[in-house]
Amino acid sequence: MATELEEPTRRDFLVTAGNVFAAVGAASLLWPFIQQMNPDSSAQALASTEVDLTPVKEGQAITAMWRGKPVFIRHRTKDEIAKAAADDKAALVDLSARNLGLPETEPALDANRVKKGHEQWLILVGICTHLGCIPKGQSMQDVKGEYGGWFCPCHGSHYDTSGRIRKGPAPRNLDVPPYEFASDTMIKIG
């Protein structure tokens, strides 16, 4: 005749404790096998890329590689800079600066996407924030989209001369990677 309000027995304690221990053991055995698939320390190693800007004339753009990703480096014309600054007040799709060298809360002003004193240099991670294609706009003959920046041919995202998303399915502005000007003509990304 079992009464519902019986004290837990020693057996109950042992069985429960044993099961908890086994669960902890199983989880701690499983974790390394999951974690090993995450980027290893050689991938995480802060590889830096140095880029010489001298050959990039005004109006031209080059693509560098950083951490396995393409980086757009565009030497903006005065018009492009002016247009980017004017569009600060436009209805932007993504209001965040997306500058990995700044806190996340900074607004998407053109000034937050370039370095002071080097506003002609726009440096962006060249991966469309929609599904990862490389947008067109680096070459002189490329279609640059309705906002004069870049145009992603995969699903029709338009980026402006500050690399901000203006039209199309992409949700975020193109990321600005962390970089420094080692000199007026040399940058170090990452």
Added chain:
Amino acid sequence: MSAHESSYNPTTRWGKWWDDRLPVARMMHGQFVDFPTPRNLNYAWTFGGILTFCLVAQIVTGVVLAMHYQPSAAEAFNSIEHIRRDVNYGWMIRNFHAVGASMFFIAVYIHIFRGLYYGSYKAPREVLWILGVLIFVAMMATAFMGYALPWGQMSFWGVTVITNLFSALDGVVSGLGTGITEWLWGGYAVTGVTLNRFFSLHYLLPFVIFGLVILHIWALHVAGQNNPTGLDVKTKSDTVPMYPYAVAKDAVGMFAFLLLFAWFVFFLPDYLGHADNYTPANPLVTPPHIVPEWYFLPFYAILRAVPSKLGGVIAMFAAVLVLLFVPWLDSSRVRSTKYRPIYKWCFWFFVFTCVALGWLGSKPAEQPYVFWSQFFTFAYFAFFFIALPVVGLIETPRVLPRSISESVLGRSSGGGVGVPVGAAAAPEKR
């Protein structure tokens, strides 16, 4: 599937639904829960479960390592260092796999010696035994190819020496040996081409082993386990249900084994290996002493004991393949060595022979090691071809107990069934 019918009785709707369509639960229950297991099994019987664990562990760690390993001559060695240094927990997973191979062989040798000692190869378990030998051969092939993969000095030269064995066939049919060897190599010497195909086969064979293990367990469950007395199961009281009794004993054995495993993995990971394998492979420099991993040393000793090249190769293969014939070489009508007073000495001398051959295999091919290798090679084959057939005919076995129950519970009226005399505990209520 076997002699034992499952007493599974699904009570839930879900349980009944599956039982009508694919009765996995019924099979698992019948084979691993209420499967009747001899009540007198000792810890030597826990190694089957331990070996299954080792196989699964090697496959899991191996598949994970294969995500990071590069099977090319240029990159293999570096990719292992990348695993050890960069990959998250790579050092640990690699240690599991390398030590796991050695642990696998420790377990398989104990498992085989258990089978030899208790006559587990005798009728009706001959096919079970043969499947075991096939698993052992597949394990050796897998381990040999796996050892090549780090592409260290010992990897490279071990592969060169052992694949060169086939060239001994040139003495039988001119050109045959060289043809086979170059076919294995995929070239005129061991190269990255050889490494690549060894990686593919090393990934494949464990799944072949897995299939053989399923057949092995199937064959076991048809005949039922042997037990230390060697007597057949006669009544229900000779057995206990696998769950919880054999499962619990397996767990205890498993934990002791895992303790030893963990000791090596975390404190002595390279102890069972060879330092030369941390030197990248150099086809132009042969290491001073080429030795295989410890689990191959007895066979290596036999190979080198015979002065002729072809003779050595034949002796080495024969040393493994002779195991296939053990059920028919043994003339004894008594299964378990427990009741075979003369054979017991032969058995333990055989164990000593195997250990001695292992030690001798690690020594250079000089005197006095050569003489003793030859002595113990003779002793090895003498066990199979003299001791097994002859001793069973001439010895008088000790008196066997009347049943398994009697050997466990002692003699009581009627013999074999009932409560031990003077026992205070009540019989178990089920």
